[in-house]
Every structure is written in C-alpha cells, then in structure tokens.
C-alpha cells in the first residue's frame with residue numbers, strides 16, 4: 257500500500273543550550289534530492305489547505321513553528337499525522353492525496369520537494385486522482 261511508504265522521519269537534532277539545530281541532507285535524511293523549498297506562513301488559526309496529489313513529486317513536510325495536521329490518502333485508506341516539532345518531518349511519496357488542517361495560529365509549514373514547481377504534476381480533482389489510481393492497477 258502506498259500509504260505505508262509515508263512516514264515520520266526523525267531528523268538529526270544537535271541539542272545546545274544556545275538553541276537546538278536540525279539539518280536535512282538530500283538522499284541521506286530524505287529519499288530524494290532536494291530541488292525546491294516552500295513554506296506556508298501567516299496561516300490563520302484553524303485554517304485548511306492543500307487538497308491535491310502529485311504524480312511524481314516526493315516531499316518532506318516539517319512544522320517549523322506551531323502545529324498542524326496532515327491527512328494522507330492513497331485511495332484505499334487515510335492516515336492523520338499531527339506535526340508539532342521541527343525535528344520531525346513527514347515524508348510524502350508520489351500519488352498521495354494530502355490535506356492540511358488544524359493549523360495553530362502563527363504556525364509555519366516548510367516543505368522540501370524533489371522537483372521544481374510544475375502544475376502538470378498535480379491532481380487537483382479527487383475523482384481524477386482516483387481514476388488515475390485505478391488505471392495504474
């Protein structure tokens with residue numbers, strides 16, 4: 257099942273009384289080369305977003321500040337992950353429908369992605385996503 261490939265990655269954490277440090281290296285801590293970074297910020301508390309899937313993109317989602325939930329759906333099952341620590345990342349493989357909700361106010365969601373922005377890599381319609389899954393079987 258595709259959903260089983262998605263998991264929380266425990267990132268390295270250098271604890272220091274001056275402030276902790278975490279780092280992420282492509283192909284070492286995440287199973288892809290990092291080609292793009294984007295982040296959501298100034299998110300109003302309780303808001304939702306991100307109802308889409310990607311055909312080929314691999315991503316790692318990190319709560320840099322605050323907290324939010326990520327709901328992943330591979331067409332067969334759903335799983336909800338609560339992210340609230342900047343040393344945990346949620347790895348999302350291709351062909352997973354994802355939605356983000358339950359944002360705490362002032363939270364920051366950083367995403368590391370395996371490729372540049374490409375609108376043709378998106379499924380924005382859930383029915384189209386389901387049809388693509390059936391065709392691939």
Ligand code: TYD
Nearest residue numbers: 292293294295304305306307308372373374
């Ligand atoms: P989108 O991925 O659709 O986010 P959501 O599903 O949460 O609304 O992105 C929102 C808009 O930002 C969309 O018009 C495309 C644009 N965008 C870029 O131009 N580059 C990027 O790297 C990303 C992630 C989005």
